[in-house]
Amino acid sequence: MKHIKEMSLGELAAYVCTHLEKNGIHCVLTGGACVSIYTENRYESFDLDFVENVTSKRKHIIKVLSKIGFKEYNKYFKHDDTKYFIDFPAGPLAIGREPVRKPDVINFETGKLVLLSPTDSVKDRLAAYYHWNDKQCLDQAVLITETNNVDIDEIKRWSEREGKLSEFDSIKEKLLHKNKHL
Amino acid sequence: MLEPLLGSINRERVLLFLYSRDQGYAREIARFYKTDLSQIQKQLERLELGNIIYSKTLGKTRVYSLNPRYPFLEELQSLLEKVLSFYPPEEREKLTLSRKRPRRKGKPL
Numbered sequence: 679m680k681h682i683k684e685m686s687l688g689e690l691a692a693y694v695c696t697h698l699e700k701n702g703i704h705c706v707l708t709g710g711a712c713v714s715i716y717t718e719n720r721y722e723s724f725d726l727d728f729v730e731n732v733t734s735k736r737k738h739i740i741k742v743l744s745k746i747g748f749k750e751y752n753k754y755f756k757h758d759d760t761k762y763f764i765d766f767p768a769g770p771l772a773i774g775r776e777p778v779r780k781p782d783v784i785n786f787e788t789g790k791l792v793l794l795s796p797t798d799s800v801k802d803r804l805a806a807y808y809h810w811n812d813k814q815c816l817d818q819a820v821l822i823t824e825t826n827n828v829d830i831d832e833i834k835r836w837s838e839r840e841g842k843l844s845e846f847d848s849i850k851e852k853l854l855h856k857n858k859h860l
Numbered sequence: 861m862l863e864p865l866l867g868s869i870n871r872e873r874v875l876l877f878l879y880s881r882d883q884g885y886a887r888e889i890a891r892f893y894k895t896d897l898s899q900i901q902k903q904l905e906r907l908e909l910g911n912i913i914y915s916k917t918l919g920k921t922r923v924y925s926l927n928p929r930y931p932f933l934e935e936l937q938s939l940l941e942k943v944l945s946f947y948p949p950e951e952r953e954k955l956t957l958s959r960k961r962p963r964r965k966g967k968p969l
Contacts, residue, residue, distance in 0.1 A: 753909075768910045772931035809928035810914070 680788060682747065683759035688715045689788040690762055691726050694746070696789030698728070701742040705730045706771055706781045707793035708802060713818045715784070716796050716826050721818050725754075726764045729771045739766065773801045774809075774840045796826035800853070801836050807849075808842040816849060823853050830854060861943050870895060871903045872943075875926075878913060879940040880955045883925045892955075912936070 685693060691707050698705055707715075710723030740750050748755040748764060755764040771778045773794075782795040794802055800822050806815035822828065830853060837846035862872040870893075877889050886904055890897040904924055907913045914927040926933060944952055 770931060774929060775931055775934065777931070805929050 681759070682757060685760065685788060687711060687719070687723065687726070687762055688784070688791065689786045690760060691715070691793070692784070692786035692791035693788040694726065694743075694748075694764060695728070695791050697746055698739075698742060699790070699792075701738075703730065703734045703739060703742060704732075705766070705792070706778065707791060708767070708771070710818070712794045712799040713803065713822060715791075715793065716799060717818075717821045718825070721821055724762050726762055727767050728764065729767055729769050731769050731771050733769055773798055774805045774836070776836065776839065796822055797829045797832055800828050800833055804833070804837065804842075804846075804849075805840070808837070808840060808845050816852075820852050828853070861946060862939070868903060870899045871907065874900060874903045874907060874913075874924075875936070876940055876943065876955065878924060878926050879937060880944065883923050885921050885923050 680689065682690065682693070691711060695705065695707060705728040707726060708729050709725070709727035710721065711726050713721045714723040743750075743755050743764065746757075747759070748757045751763075753765070757763075771781075778794065778798055780795070781792050781798075784791045784793065793799075800819045803815040803819035803822070806812040807819065830850070833853070834843070834846055834850070837843055862875075863869045866872050866875075873893050873895070874884075874889060877884050877892060886901045887897060889904075890900040893900075904913065904915075908915055908924070911927055912930050913924050914929075915922050915924045917923070926936070930936070944955070947955070
């Protein structure tokens with residue numbers, strides 16, 4: 679097994695996710711870390727945002743993560759041997775108004791990582807673009823579509839449910855243009 | 861009205877203020893309710909940690925709003941709307957009355 683300081687973001691996320699799972703903490707990786715993994719680090723993130731549907735007691739999380747050397751620091755968890763840090767944003771696991779139905783699983787040599795699917799990751803980034811006008815997140819969504827299979831119809835359905843159909847229509851070409859190279 | 865549910869009168873105040881006015885900052889909310897600033901700041905911090913509200917900085921001021929990405933936003937808004945409907949009209953008006961249209965600097969009111 680690799681040492682933590684040699685792990686990539688994905689490997690570390692898988693290692694942490696597996697360790698949490700073994701200790702009864704069931705969570706899913708979300709946010710920018712998923713973009714990093716799906717874009718092979720073309721977008722670099724340093725925070726591992728794990729979301730639980732049923733929130734564990736903070737004391738339990740602190741105890742479990744301390745076993746692998748992560749210490750709580752200002753509401754985050756840091757490790758001396760890695761630049762990546764762990765956060766537990768408040769649940770539930772949702773993208774906009776909808777719960778996440780089926781996360782993906784990727785196996786790394788360090789463990790099993792449960793994370794948002796590429797399609798849900800695009801929706802997650804678009805939620806930030808639609809609701810917070812975060813243009814960087816739109817770029818990240820487009821980056822994901824360049825190298826992953828995403829379900830554009832599903833993204834359209836979800837955008838409509840968010841009340842953002844016209845916004846979707848205005849960016850659809852960007853997403854499709856990238857997607858057709860697959 | 862929601863104190864038994866939310867566990868804090870100031871949390872209710874913060875939510876009602878942000879719902880009624882779309883946005884607000886700690887000192888403004890504390891001033892409006894004539895309450896302790898630190899108590900309002902504490903509730904803003906907790907609500908933000910829960911992803912129920914979000915903030916951005918405008919100049920030196922941290923401005924808060926209800927988080928449009930909060931999965932239960934519609935339901936929360938319905939609840940707050942109902943709470944507002946129980947307020948006496950003059951109280952409700954005070955809370956909702958804030959000029960949002962642009963107005964050129966220096967133009968008399």
